[in-house]
Amino acid sequence: MNIVWHEKTKQFHLYNDTISYIMYVQPNGEMGQLYFGGKIRDKEDFLYLSYRNFRPMVPGCGFDETFSMELNRQEYPGFGTTDLGTSAYQIECENGNRVSAFKYESHTIYSGKKALDGLPSTYAGEDDAMSLDVTLYDAAADVRMVLTYTIYNTLAVVTRSVRFVNCGKKQVVLNKALSACVDLPDQNYEWMQFSGAWARERKPIVRKIECGVVSIESKRGGSSPNQNPFIIVKRPNTDEFSGEAIGMSFVYSGNFVALADADTYGRLRLLMGIHPETFRWPLQENETFTTPEVIIAYSENGMNNLSQTYHDLYNNYLVRGNWKKRPRPILLNNWEATFMDFDEDKIVKIATKGKEAGVELFVLDDGWFGKRDDDYAGLGDWVENPKKLPNGMKGLAKKINELGLEFGFWIEPEMVNPDSDLYREHPDWAFAVPGIEPALGRHQYVLDFSKDEVVDYIYEMLYKVIDGANIAYIKWDMNRTLTDVFSHGIPGELQGCVYHKYVLGVYKLYTKLISAFPDILFESCSSGGARFDAGMMYYAPQAWCSDNTDGADRVRIQYGTSYGYPLSSIGAHVSAVPNQQTGRTVSIDFRANVACFGTFGYELDLNHLDDQEFERVKEQIKFMKEYREFLQYGKFYRLLSPYESDLAAWMVVSPDEKKALVGVYTMRSMVNSVDGRIRLQGLDESALYCIGEQSYYGDELMKAGLVLNGKNAPSFTKETDYSSCLIHLIKK
Numbered sequence: 084m085n086i087v088w089h090e091k092t093k094q095f096h097l098y099n100d101t102i103s104y105i106m107y108v109q110p111n112g113e114m115g116q117l118y119f120g121g122k123i124r125d126k127e128d129f130l131y132l133s134y135r136n137f138r139p140m141v142p143g144c145g146f147d148e149t150f151s152m153e154l155n156r157q158e159y160p161g162f163g164t165t166d167l168g169t170s171a172y173q174i175e176c177e178n179g180n181r182v183s184a185f186k187y188e189s190h191t192i193y194s195g196k197k198a199l200d201g202l203p204s205t206y207a208g209e210d211d212a213m214s215l216d217v218t219l220y221d222a223a224a225d226v227r228m229v230l231t232y233t234i235y236n237t238l239a240v241v242t243r244s245v246r247f248v249n250c251g252k253k254q255v256v257l258n259k260a261l262s263a264c265v266d267l268p269d270q271n272y273e274w275m276q277f278s279g280a281w282a283r284e285r286k287p288i289v290r291k292i293e294c295g296v297v298s299i300e301s302k303r304g305g306s307s308p309n310q311n312p313f314i315i316v317k318r319p320n321t322d323e324f325s326g327e328a329i330g331m332s333f334v335y336s337g338n339f340v341a342l343a344d345a346d347t348y349g350r351l352r353l354l355m356g357i358h359p360e361t362f363r364w365p366l367q368e369n370e371t372f373t374t375p376e377v378i379i380a381y382s383e384n385g386m387n388n389l390s391q392t393y394h395d396l397y398n399n400y401l402v403r404g405n406w407k408k409r410p411r412p413i414l415l416n417n418w419e420a421t422f423m424d425f426d427e428d429k430i431v432k433i434a435t436k437g438k439e440a441g442v443e444l445f446v447l448d449d450g451w452f453g454k455r456d457d458d459y460a461g462l463g464d465w466v467e468n469p470k471k472l473p474n475g476m477k478g479l480a481k482k483i484n485e486l487g488l489e490f491g492f493w494i495e496p497e498m499v500n501p502d503s504d505l506y507r508e509h510p511d512w513a514f515a516v517p518g519i520e521p522a523l524g525r526h527q528y529v530l531d532f533s534k535d536e537v538v539d540y541i542y543e544m545l546y547k548v549i550d551g552a553n554i555a556y557i558k559w560d561m562n563r564t565l566t567d568v569f570s571h572g573i574p575g576e577l578q579g580c581v582y583h584k585y586v587l588g589v590y591k592l593y594t595k596l597i598s599a600f601p602d603i604l605f606e607s608c609s610s611g612g613a614r615f616d617a618g619m620m621y622y623a624p625q626a627w628c629s630d631n632t633d634g635a636d637r638v639r640i641q642y643g644t645s646y647g648y649p650l651s652s653i654g655a656h657v658s659a660v661p662n663q664q665t666g667r668t669v670s671i672d673f674r675a676n677v678a679c680f681g682t683f684g685y686e687l688d689l690n691h692l693d694d695q696e697f698e699r700v701k702e703q704i705k706f707m708k709e710y711r712e713f714l715q716y717g718k719f720y721r722l723l724s725p726y727e728s729d730l731a732a733w734m735v736v737s738p739d740e741k742k743a744l745v746g747v748y749t750m751r752s753m754v755n756s757v758d759g760r761i762r763l764q765g766l767d768e769s770a771l772y773c774i775g776e777q778s779y780y781g782d783e784l785m786k787a788g789l790v791l792n793g794k795n796a797p798s799f800t801k802e803t804d805y806s807s808c809l810i811h812l813i814k815k
């Protein structure tokens with residue numbers, strides 16, 4: 084890994100063993116992009132990759148009409164000089180000017196990576212990565228801009244963020260400040276996004292890139308279940324196992340935009356950052372603004388390889404603290420077992436059965452506080468409900484601990500019900516625009532987390548509940564989109580900052596809680612998977628993937644989620660049947676065979692299972708205890724997509740290739756079909772692998788395929804709906 088500055092040609096080359104990123108100072112002093120892709124040998128000059136020719140009807144730069152920014156690729160494009168494509172930022176000066184021209188001033192190259200103030204970001208030790216800060220200056224606005232890049236040693240990843248500094252005496256306003264731009268020299272790509280809604284999150288959707296703009300966004304305050312802040316552009320012939328793909332992931336949990344602008348000269352511009360429509364940030368003298376980070380990854384070996392890069396990066400350089408690389412505890416959550424109808428005895432009874440099954444952690448979900456018997460009341464009043472928890476959280480935690488289980492509980496700190504003491508005392512702490520009746524969502528309003536006093540107050544309340552009780556885990560939920568966003572009592576000039584400040588407030592509360600209670604495992608949640616993003620993962624190493632716990636739907640949702648996120652982060656539980664969302668019944672084995680490719684837990688009253696099912700649960704937990712580290716941190720491959728046929732498959736291979744586990748699922752029975760074949764991945768070609776009594780070489784399994792018959796998969800039958808099996812491979 085290295086970052087080289089070629090003084091003579093004014094070119095930077097960031098490279099490691101797999102990728103190169105090359106940029107330069109253009110003739111007009113602004114930064115241009117020359118190359119991003121597979122590693123190429125370093126040399127002094129790559130200028131031939133730029134375009135220098137006169138073109139009729141294209142504006143040139145100053146007197147040099149052979150150079151136009153529009154015909155070249157830009158690092159961080161502004162608007163209004165000679166690049167007229169989609170811009171990455173816009174600064175409004177006091178005189179109304181919005182045209183900028185940031186010129187190269189200086190740069191610094193250093194080992195490791197700096198943290199971003201108040202924001203989540205990937206990190207790196209001195210030997211893991213190198214970073215570059217390029218400082219540019221715009222005379223019209225009197226603003227400096229620092230473009231920051233990090234390249235990792237062993238990963239095909241470049242991260243980017245931008246800092247603006249107002250160096251002048253006059254106010255400037257950032258109307259737009261995206262985080263990264265990748266300008267590609269051709270448009271022969273497809274765009275892939277992960278879209279959905281509540282209970283059907285992250286469905287992969289592929290769109291053709293053609294002249295014009297393709298984009299996704301969230302203006303819902305959170306990253307949203309509708310569009311995930313992660314995109315891939317891939318060559319049309321790229322599949323899971325071969326071909327070029329570029330990913331962009333946003334380390335942020337609020338409004339965003341991601342787009343591809345294919346212009347009429349063959350340039351493809353990718354942009355990602357905070358959504359400009361809900362953003363306006365004034366900067367006074369010496370004030371700075373830092374954008375969140377975008378992670379750009381590259382693969383020339385298909386999309387599995389791209390996903391594995393993100394999985395490795397997040398497990399090693401995003402998740403922090405005591406839960407980094409630790410196998411996740413097997414938990415039992417009472418939500419689908421009781422909803423809000425519980426008391427201490429009922430909970431202890433459910434937990435006792437959990438202990439008997441081998442569960443390690445009991446999680447008390449929504450309903451333990453204030454007057455919370457349904458979702459009309461109580462949010463904001465983070466004090467134990469004495470009828471349900473007569474001995475408080477401490478008392479319940481003690482009882483659960485005495486059973487031999489760890490204990491954790493649910494919170495939704497960003498919200499308030501109109502029927503709550505908090506709202507009655509501080510109605511101005513909820514977002515509402517004077518003169519407009521604010522919208523309710525799940526009968527609740529959103530607290531104004533852009534205000535420090537609100538964040539601090541909620542922290543104090545939560546601190547009192549957690550402190551002294553032995554709390555091992557917290558599930559942090561967020562159950563509505565933001566509307567009516569207006570912060571009471573601040574100057575009108577600052578209202579455009581509120582959406583972003585809200586997200587900073589959420590991060591601030593996470594930081595305070597994590598600092599006070601570093602051993603707690605946080606699981607993020609937002610009506611299931613509505614805030615499944617890399618920003619959250621910095622604080623909460625796992626995320627509840629979806630409120631849809633139906634085994635069959637979960638194959639699809641977890642499959643889509645795996646493109647951008649590691650199995651160690653995917654909250655997955657076995658729940659009761661018929662499923663509360665879909666009414667569908669699939670076997671307890673099917674449900675567990677899906678959930679074990681995630682963090683694994685149960686969300687039902689185990690007392691209601693018959694003896695045979697309960698025995699299965701015990702066996703599943705025993706299996707998961709043995710396999711979880713390998714499953715959560717091994718190499719994950721998608722093999723057959725549930726979005727493309729009724730047969731789905733995925734697998735995990737251990738880092739030493741000695742062990743592999745394949746999960747196979749049929750959604751609908753296949754009448755009169757012959758044995759299916761699945762070509763496996765990631766094995767040692769020359770090694771012999773045992774599958775039960777049979778053995779096969781790695782190359783056979785990867786090239787000819789694993790034949791799905793009764794010998795290899797005895798429990799699997801394609802003649803019934805929702806049949807599944809786990810196939811174990813052990814190297815001889």
Ligand code: DGJ
Nearest residue numbers: 418448449608610611630
């Ligand atoms: C939505 C979550 O996704 C569920 O798991 C549960 O915690 C409920 N909220 C509780 O209100």
